Amino acid sequence: MRKKRKAIYAILAATLLGSMIAGCAGGKSEGTQGTEGTADNGGGEKTEARTLKIMAGVIGGKTPEENGLFEKEIERLTGITVKLEKPASDYDKKLLAAVSSGEKFDLLQISKEKMNTFIEQGILTPLTDKVKGSETLSDPNVIPSEEWAQVETKDGEIYGVFTKYQGGTMPIVRNDWLKKLGLPEPKTLDDYYTVLKAFVEQDPDGNGKKDTYGLSTAGMYELQGFFSAAGLKQRYVEKDGKLDVPYSTDAAIPIYEWLAKLYKEGILDPNFATNDTGKMRDLFLTDRVGMITYWDAWVGMLNNTRKEQDPNTEFEAKGLPGAVGPDGNHMLRRGDPDVWVIPVNAENPETAFEFIEWWHSKDGIILGSLGIKDHDYTEQNGKYELTQTGKEHAMDHGVPFWYNKNVEPPFGKLPGVQEAQDLLAKYASLELTPPRWADAEKIINEYSFKAIMGQMPAADAVKKCGKS
Amino acid sequence: MKAIVKYRAVYLMMLPIIAYFLIFAYYPLVRGFVISFQQFRLIGDRPFVGLDNYAQVLKDSAFWDTFANTLIIGGSILAIGFIMPIALALLLNEVFASWFKKIVQMVVYLPHLFSWVVVGGMWIMMLSPDTGIVNQLLLALGAEKPIGFMSQEAYARPVMVFTAVWKEVGFTCILYLAAIVSINPSLYEAARIDGANRWHLVRYVTLPQLVSTMKVVLMLHVMSVLKMFDQIFVMRNGAIAGKVDVIMMYTYQKGILEFQIGMATAAGFLVILATLIITFVIRILIRYDEE
Numbered sequence: 001m002r003k004k005r006k007a008i009y010a011i012l013a014a015t016l017l018g019s020m021i022a023g024c025a026g027g028k029s030e031g032t033q034g035t036e037g038t039a040d041n042g043g044g045e046k047t048e049a050r051t052l053k054i055m056a057g058v059i060g061g062k063t064p065e066e067n068g069l070f071e072k073e074i075e076r077l078t079g080i081t082v083k084l085e086k087p088a089s090d091y092d093k094k095l096l097a098a099v100s101s102g103e104k105f106d107l108l109q110i111s112k113e114k115m116n117t118f119i120e121q122g123i124l125t126p127l128t129d130k131v132k133g134s135e136t137l138s139d140p141n142v143i144p145s146e147e148w149a150q151v152e153t154k155d156g157e158i159y160g161v162f163t164k165y166q167g168g169t170m171p172i173v174r175n176d177w178l179k180k181l182g183l184p185e186p187k188t189l190d191d192y193y194t195v196l197k198a199f200v201e202q203d204p205d206g207n208g209k210k211d212t213y214g215l216s217t218a219g220m221y222e223l224q225g226f227f228s229a230a231g232l233k234q235r236y237v238e239k240d241g242k243l244d245v246p247y248s249t250d251a252a253i254p255i256y257e258w259l260a261k262l263y264k265e266g267i268l269d270p271n272f273a274t275n276d277t278g279k280m281r282d283l284f285l286t287d288r289v290g291m292i293t294y295w296d297a298w299v300g301m302l303n304n305t306r307k308e309q310d311p312n313t314e315f316e317a318k319g320l321p322g323a324v325g326p327d328g329n330h331m332l333r334r335g336d337p338d339v340w341v342i343p344v345n346a347e348n349p350e351t352a353f354e355f356i357e358w359w360h361s362k363d364g365i366i367l368g369s370l371g372i373k374d375h376d377y378t379e380q381n382g383k384y385e386l387t388q389t390g391k392e393h394a395m396d397h398g399v400p401f402w403y404n405k406n407v408e409p410p411f412g413k414l415p416g417v418q419e420a421q422d423l424l425a426k427y428a429s430l431e432l433t434p435p436r437w438a439d440a441e442k443i444i445n446e447y448s449f450k451a452i453m454g455q456m457p458a459a460d461a462v463k464k465c466g467k468s
Numbered sequence: 469m470k471a472i473v474k475y476r477a478v479y480l481m482m483l484p485i486i487a488y489f490l491i492f493a494y495y496p497l498v499r500g501f502v503i504s505f506q507q508f509r510l511i512g513d514r515p516f517v518g519l520d521n522y523a524q525v526l527k528d529s530a531f532w533d534t535f536a537n538t539l540i541i542g543g544s545i546l547a548i549g550f551i552m553p554i555a556l557a558l559l560l561n562e563v564f565a566s567w568f569k570k571i572v573q574m575v576v577y578l579p580h581l582f583s584w585v586v587v588g589g590m591w592i593m594m595l596s597p598d599t600g601i602v603n604q605l606l607l608a609l610g611a612e613k614p615i616g617f618m619s620q621e622a623y624a625r626p627v628m629v630f631t632a633v634w635k636e637v638g639f640t641c642i643l644y645l646a647a648i649v650s651i652n653p654s655l656y657e658a659a660r661i662d663g664a665n666r667w668h669l670v671r672y673v674t675l676p677q678l679v680s681t682m683k684v685v686l687m688l689h690v691m692s693v694l695k696m697f698d699q700i701f702v703m704r705n706g707a708i709a710g711k712v713d714v715i716m717m718y719t720y721q722k723g724i725l726e727f728q729i730g731m732a733t734a735a736g737f738l739v740i741l742a743t744l745i746i747t748f749v750i751r752i753l754i755r756y757d758e759e
Contacts, residue, residue: 450621453619
């Protein structure tokens with residue numbers, strides 16, 4: 001019996017050892033492949049095939065079938081044969097698995113945050129010279145010059161090119177409720193309190209019940225529009241080469257106290273800690289709450305949703321610039337942009353860059369927004385008409401908004417969006433998100449929630465948060 | 469060797485299964501183990517860094533926080549989730565109306581069939597401070613104000629333990645009920661002749677006869693206790709994350725959110741190691757191999 005057991009252990013050990021050797025060998029060969037890919041690209045003289053392998057999270061068709069049509073449409077418009085992989089879910093996981101298993105892509109669509117990680121790993125092709133030498137991309141009408149600062153590294157290198165115009169977040173108010181209650185647009189934190197309290201107490205939906213909240217959020221997702229009252233920027237700021245978290249400083253105490261007052265008085269939705277953004281939007285759309293904090297694009301989508309349900313609705317969502325700061329300025333948050341990047345092992349990097357340039361042309365923008373000709377829309381004498389499929393896809397195939405001023409939106413923008421975007425252009429700036437933000441965020445959230453829900457005095461919470 | 473030749477057809481039939489496990493279980497496991505010693509890059513060379521990833525994980529206070537949460541939540545689920553199904557099975561065994569017994573069995577088994585996305589979402593809704601049924605009941609019973617079960621640290625872990633036990637109690641209960649059915653009726657008869665009452669029958673006949681099932685159930689639960697992920701992923705929020713984030717959330721954060729695959733795999737292997745140790749200790753404690 002013992003001998004038999006020993007034999008089984010021996011077989012198991014041999015299997016494990018064999019697989020381990022195989023594993024080591026695999027790793028080595030992949031490493032070599034990567035290096036070879038870079039060397040090839042450095043050759044420069046090689047003629048490239050006009051084919052591209054792309055992986056994207058939001059760019060492409062809405063279904064696998066439409067994705068096939070999307071690939072054909074790119075080929076029709078550019079002459080480049082494209083294989084576009086667009087996972088239905090878990091994009092980051094699938095991107096990680098595909099790239100690390102040795103699959104070679106010419107183009108990847110990733111967020112700026114992921115781009116920073118990839119730059120750190122040295123796996124992206126620098127595009128600085130190409131961007132500066134590109135007639136299309138260096139045109140400030142196509143991409144405003146000041147926007148490039150968003151994707152530049154500290155040493156001025158550019159590794160990614162915007163896939164679309166990325167908006168930002170802001171307080172969104174029920175403007176029809178403001179009008180109904182005869183309230184002016186709030187400017188200071190005190191004004192906000194007055195408005196939000198009125199939304200709770202003055203029955204803005206007119207159903208005779210006290211069933212409305214002033215403000216709802218999805219956790220600590222987006223409170224920049226209120227912390228602006230103390231002149232505090234969300235996440236990190238860099239001061240004299242040192243990173244600081246303004247939300248964990250003493251200056252943040254009055255804002256936490258203000259939020260705690262809202263929570264205590266039932267003005268802040270009691271489910272704010274457990275809400276996801278979907279629940280928060282539902283509350284806004286179903287007349288349960290008068291203000292949420294969300295993306296500029298959603299001002300239009302919220303208005304449109306209610307308009308489609310009832311063409312005579314009085315519902316009117318409107319973006320606000322947030323509470324004014326001590327210096328008289330507002331402070332909103334720009335979202336991290338999505339970018340096209342070319343990995344170092346791309347087989348056709350020149351074609352990939354040609355595609356990026358095309359993506360910012362009229363044809364590229366129409367494909368990324370309206371979608372596929374004769375499937376999502378039809379065009380006659382320069383006049384566009386959406387098909388039923390096109391209407392369902394809401395003019396978003398990865399590019400709901402774009403920078404190129406030479407390309408006018410064929411159907412205009414949804415109500416309220418332009419005003420919201422104007423506010424962002426005026427007041428919003430990017431956040432600084434260095435690696436390990438997730439760890440810091442957890443600590444900030446923990447103490448922020450305690451302060452807001454009255455489980456700890458704001459001053460103690462800030463002190464402990466800063467210490468952690 | 470002779471046996472292999474003699475039963476070669478059987479061994480041949482085993483090959484696909486062995487291949488399946490080698491390709492989909494052992495190969496990824498070994499690759500993961502190798503990666504845990506590398507400075508991982510998505511493309512290009514991945515230099516070996518010895519035990520750096522393990523050292524980094526072990527030095528990370530977030531790892532130890534999540535480890536402590538895992539032990540507290542997992543340990544509580546293990547203990548309460550061990551007792552509750554036995555109690556339920558014994559109670560159901562005493563029910564004479566079979567229609568009632570079947571209905572209860574079905575109702576308590578149902579949650580096991582749903583994924584955590586459904587169960588978690590349902591409980592978040594039921595525990596909501598404004599529209600949740602639990603708080604409505606508490607207010608009706610005279611509570612002063614609603615309780616934020618999902619947003620207050622004091623309730624966070626008990627809620628996770630309660631919902632986990634609630635979801636699985638029916639399934640485990642059925643295992644015990646099946647074991648109870650197979651107990652030799654003559655044991656009960658002999659006990660009754662000896663003057664045993666209903667409590668004596670449960671205490672001295674049913675429970676001892678369930679020991680081997682208890683051992684299997686306990687071992688299965690012990691092996692999965694550190695793997696807890698879905699429930700926490702669905703039910704956590706920023707307010708309670710510090711109290712409920714478990715070790716698999718840590719590997720998810722490192723691996724998928726931060727792309728620090730070396731650290732994530734190192735943490736994953738520490739979980740495997742801890743599971744091995746805990747399993748062996750429990751095996752010895754409960755004398756698993758003894759009849």
